[in-house]
Structures are given as structure tokens and as C-alpha cells.
């Protein structure tokens with residue numbers, strides 16, 4: 374089975390991990406700050422903090438922005454549940470904004486309409502988690518404008534989008550947002566096994582993120598509330614968690630990050646073959662904005678409306694041919710946990726519903742061979758004939 378996404382681990386990655394395992398530090402050594410610096414330099418952000426997952430980084434981000442009981446956080450329904458769960462961890466509520474049919478990203482027009490309604494009803498959200506879906510940047514300029522106009526804090530969930538650019542500017546620069554989050558789960562763009570990272574340009578947010586990831590403890594004298602008792606002294610100045618990345622993981626992250634451009638180029642090569650081969654089929658692909666550079670984490674095709682009832686057959690035919698197709702994502706509001714909390718919201722999100730009925734994710738990842746790509750192309754063409 375050719376999986377929809379997969380890590381690419383080579384001998385030099387294994388050597389980097391082995392070297393880290395034999396070093397003095399397995400957890401809090403020099404590799405974590407080195408990895409953080411390498412990402413910060415690449416995306417152009419002032420602060421960069423590694424976490425043990427993007428989920429914990431999202432939790433820390435919501436906390437840093439003061440999200441708490443009585444607040445609401447908005448996000449897209451077409452994302453992994455972590456984009457919404459982070460608000461619930463902080464005791465806040467979650468609501469969703471419908472997607473744009475073509476980009477599959479949060480729709481700026483729906484966002485504006487919902488903000489107008491929310492303002493009139495005193496229901497404005499504290500923060501918006503904007504997900505760069507499948508690695509394709511959201512309409513960042515318009516979304517940031519709207520967030521500024523309505524006093525909403527913008528968090529970027531760039532779990533899919535390491536290496537992506539919007540208007541030539543790397544995602545993660547936080548030029549138009551408060552905090553940006555990356556994931557290094559094996560199916561994402563680069564991997565540290567589990568792992569995540571937050572970038573920001575705001576020193577106060579960076580401090581909060583740093584404390585939150587490690588028990589609220591600091592050894593930085595500037596952050597102490599009282600006088601130091603001596604060289605052993607540290608203070609717990611807030612309540613945090615153990616959300617730290619290990620040095621061994623950061624060593625892998627550094628080795629992987631050096632290959633980021635090559636990984637992205639390979640994803641783009643595969644996507645352009647798919648674009649060309651599927652151009653004549655009755656399939657719609659996610660629209661890629663010409664001013665952006667997508668990280669192409671996922672390559673998703675959508676069946677035309679009259680064939681949507683055949684989606685399951687299309688999916689199963691492909692799986693039977695050894696193509697590890699998937700569906701990203703079941704709308705978050707359809708998950709039983711959310712349905713039980715909020716009741717059915719299906720009618721509010723016609724674009725997300727329509728997208729979900731017809732979407733199938735095809736394999737795209739840098740370890741695919743030419744033969745793999747060809748097999749996907751032939752299998753998709755055959756499956757279209759079969760339905």
C-alpha cells in the first residue's frame with residue numbers, strides 16, 4: 374500500500390539520532406535550541422519554541438493569548454481536531470467558520486459575515502485558529518485585516534505548512550499573526566517523531582510559551598519574582614506542563630530541516646504530474662493561490678457533485694489497488710464529542726459539508742518513487758472509469 378503520507382528517514386538522519394543518543398544530553402541539551410534557531414532563521418521569526426507536539430504548542434498558544442472560560446475560539450471545521458481542542462483545554466468554547474469551496478481554507482467572506490453577526494450579538498471570539506490546509510496558506514492578508522478590525526487574536530496552525538510562503542513571505546514569520554504552530558508528526562513535512570514548534574515575534578508571548586511548556590518554571594533571573602537563593606535557584610512563577618521536546622528528537626529535526634527544500638520540491642514535482650494527468654478527469658483539486666507557495670502536505674481530489682454518492686466506491690477501489698487513500702477531514706463539528714456539546718451544526722457549513730462528501734486524499738510524500746506516482750495515476754484513472 375502506498376500511504377497518503379510518510380516520513381523520509383535516511384542514513385544521515387539515523388546517524389544524527391545515534392550521535393544524540395550517545396551524547397551527554399538526551400532531553401534538555403544543545404540540540405533543542407539549535408533546532409529552534411534553525412526554524413526561526415528559516416521562517417524569519419524572533420522567537421521559536423519547540424514542543425513535544427503541535428497539539429501542546431496550540432494549547433500553550435491559546436493560554437499565552439489569555440484564552441479562558443467565557444471566551445470563544447473560532448477555527449475551520451475542515452482540520453484535525455487539535456485545531457479546535459486547544460480552546461477547550463483552556464476552558465473556552467469553540468465555533469467554526471465555513472470554508473471556501475475552491476481553496477478549502479477558511480473563507481474570508483464567511484469570516485467577515487460571522488464577525489459582523491458576532492459583534493452585533495456581543496459574541497466576538499478571543500482568537501481565530503487559521504489552518505493552512507494541506508499546506509496551502511490561507512488568505513492571510515484579508516484574515517489578518519479582519520482580525521485586527523474586530524480585535525481577534527490570530528493564531529496560525531501551520532501544522533501542514535512548514536516551508537510554505539504567502540506573498541513571498543515564509544509562513545511562521547508571524548508578520549500578520551501572534552503565534553504560528555508547526556507539527557513534526559511523521560506524516561507532516563519534516564519529522565521529529567512526535568513534535569511541534571511555536572514561533573512568535575512578541576517577547577511576552579515567547580516567555581509565556583516557554584514557561585507553559587515546562588511546569589511554569591524558570592531559571593532566568595529576569596523572570597524571578599523574588600531574590601535568588603543561589604546558583605541552584607529556580608522559580609515556579611505560573612502553572613505549566615511538561616510539553617518539552619527531547620534533544621534526540623531535535624537532532625533528528627535538524628537533520629530533517631536541512632532537507633526541507635528538497636522535500637518540498639519533490640512534493641511539487643508529484644503534484645504537477647497529478648495536475649497534468651488528472652486535468653482531463655472529472656475531478657477538482659484544491660485551488661493553489663498563485664501568490665503563495667504551498668507545502669503540499671496533502672493532495673486532495675474532489676468528485677463532482679453527481680458522483681459524490683460513489684465516493685465510497687472510488688475510495689475502496691483505490692484501496693484495493695494498493696493506494697493508501699484517506700479523507701481529510703471529517704468536519705470537526707460532526708465528531709460525537711462536538712455533536713454532544715453543541716448539537717448538530719451541519720446546516721451552518723454547506724461548503725464544508727459539500728467538500729466532505731466528495732474529498733479523497735491521494736498519496737504525496739518525498740519518498741514516493743516514479744513508479745509509485747505512476748501507479749497512483751493509473752489507479753485513479755481506472756477508479757474513475759469504475760464508478
Ligand SMILES: *Cc1c(COP(=O)(O)O)cnc(C)c1O
Pocket residue numbers: 425426427428429452453455456504530532533555556557558567568569
Ligand atoms: C497534525 C495536526 C495537528 C497536531 O499535530 P501533533 O503534532 O500531532 O500534535 C494540529 N493541527 C493540524 C491541522 C494537524 O494536521
